[in-house]
Amino acid sequence: MILLLIGNVLASAAAQSTPLEQIVFDTRSDLELLADSVFGTGTRPEGWLGNIDTSSPTVITDLWFDNEVVANALYGEGTRPPTWIGATAPVPAILARNVRHDLEISADLQFGGGQRPDAWRGDAPLLRCDRSLQNAVALLRTFYSLQSEIPASTFNYCQAVAADIEDELTNIYFGTQLADQALVDPVDLVLAVRGDLERLADEELGLNNRPADWIGNRERDSTSLISDLFLDLQRLADEQLGINERPEAWIGAVGVSPSSSYFTLRHDLELLADETFATDERPNGWQGLLPLARCEPLTQEIVFIASVQYGFNAAALDAQSP
Numbered sequence: 001m002i003l004l005l006i007g008n009v010l011a012s013a014a015a016q017s018t019p020l021e022q023i024v025f026d027t028r029s030d031l032e033l034l035a036d037s038v039f040g041t042g043t044r045p046e047g048w049l050g051n052i053d054t055s056s057p058t059v060i061t062d063l064w065f066d067n068e069v070v071a072n073a074l075y076g077e078g079t080r081p082p083t084w085i086g087a088t089a090p091v092p093a094i095l096a097r098n099v100r101h102d103l104e105i106s107a108d109l110q111f112g113g114g115q116r117p118d119a120w121r122g123d124a125p126l127l128r129c130d131r132s133l134q135n136a137v138a139l140l141r142t143f144y145s146l147q148s149e150i151p152a153s154t155f156n157y158c159q160a161v162a163a164d165i166e167d168e169l170t171n172i173y174f175g176t177q178l179a180d181q182a183l184v185d186p187v188d189l190v191l192a193v194r195g196d197l198e199r200l201a202d203e204e205l206g207l208n209n210r211p212a213d214w215i216g217n218r219e220r221d222s223t224s225l226i227s228d229l230f231l232d233l234q235r236l237a238d239e240q241l242g243i244n245e246r247p248e249a250w251i252g253a254v255g256v257s258p259s260s261s262y263f264t265l266r267h268d269l270e271l272l273a274d275e276t277f278a279t280d281e282r283p284n285g286w287q288g289l290l291p292l293a294r295c296e297p298l299t300q301e302i303v304f305i306a307s308v309q310y311g312f313n314a315a316a317l318d319a320q321s322p
Contacts, residue, residue: 020093021054026121027100028052028063031070033117034103037110038073045069060092060099067099067106074106081105085131097134100127129158132298137161139305140168162298169301170259176308186258187220192287193265194218194229199283200273201236211235226261230254233268240276247271249296263297270294 017025028051035044044050048069051062064087071080080086083105085098100123107116116122126134140146148164150157170186177183194217201210210216214235217228237246246252251268254261270293273282282288292300292314306312 017054020096023096023100023123023127024054024060024063026123027096027103029119029121030107031063031067031099031103033119034107034110035066035070037117038070045073060096064095064099067103071102071106074109083130088131097127098131101129101131101134104128125152125157126161129161132296132302133158133162136165136169136298136302139302139309140165143305143309144168144172166255166260167257169298169305170255170257170263173301173304174259176304178308186262187225189262190226190229190258190265191218191220193262193269194225196273196283196286196288197229197233197236197269199285200269200277203283204236204240204276211239226254226258226265229265230261233265233272237268237272240272247275251296260297263300266293267295267297 032050035048036042039045049062049066051059053059056062068086071084072078075081085101087095088098089095104127107120108114111117126137137148146165146168148161150160150164154160174184174186198216202208205211212235215228215232217225217232219225222228234252237250238244241247249267250271251264254264266288270288274294277283292303295303303312303314307314
């Protein structure tokens with residue numbers, strides 16, 4: 001009876017709610033369904049808050065707290081899966097979004113991937129994607145009036161959205177002229193990656209010593225410039241780390257354009273240099289001087305937009321921090 005009353009209150013409130021309140025209502029309703037499955041129908045552990053009062057200033061933090069209680073029961077006290085977001089910022093909309101994301105992870109474990117009770121409300125599939133992708137989509141919508149048109153029913157929805165907005169992000173990155181610098185040709189940056197790969201190979205293997213089948217293509221107008229660079233990077237990684245042994249965050253792919261390919265090639269080269277040289281040292285003449293290049297390409301593009309729109313300065317951060 002109590003749960004029925006809660007459901008009626010939620011349904012009534014949702015009919016006159018704001019978009020943020022709608023997310024909170026739906027997430028609380030689904031969290032209660034998950035809790036029924038984990039603890040038993042109508043049974044809740046001591047300390048459960050169950051706050052459905054939308055006028056309460058703690059309604060979202062209480063939602064987060066109860067979601068963590070369920071997670072402790074499912075994964076173990078303080079243990080969470082790698083994709084768990086949790087509380088990352090004291091911003092109600094972000095916290096509510098994070099809870100929705102994490103709730104879906106727990107639901108996949110409890111009910112099975114993609115399986116949900118009939119009464120499950122759910123939410124926009126983007127809220128199941130990692131926060132970098134969610135942030136990128138939000139920035140494109142807010143500042144550039146761009147949004148992905150990928151249907152919600154698309155298989156591997158998050159990967160499809162990431163691919164869909166890739167060109168927009170790289171166009172903004174390479175097409176936005178900052179006050180203190182000229183536009184950069186991505187092919188020049190790809191050639192700089194080639195130069196740094198050769199420098200690293202000289203340091204690790206000896207001057208002009210290279211693995212078998214090394215291509216060494218430095219021709220700017222070559223149609224295979226990027227693919228040859230990719231193959232040589234893999235060859236040096238095999239030589240130094242072992243066949244198919246790679247750092248955890250290794251991407252191991254190139255994009256469809258010099259712009260997107262630059263990000264992945266530079267990222268992987270910096271990881272290889274960290275593994276084989278030193279995290280705070282590079283060979284003489286190294287051209288990749290941005291610590292941010294170690295971050296995944298999507299993060300780099302988000303930081304760039306944040307620097308343009310908010311004046312965020314990534315250079316002020318500790319380059320040696322995890």
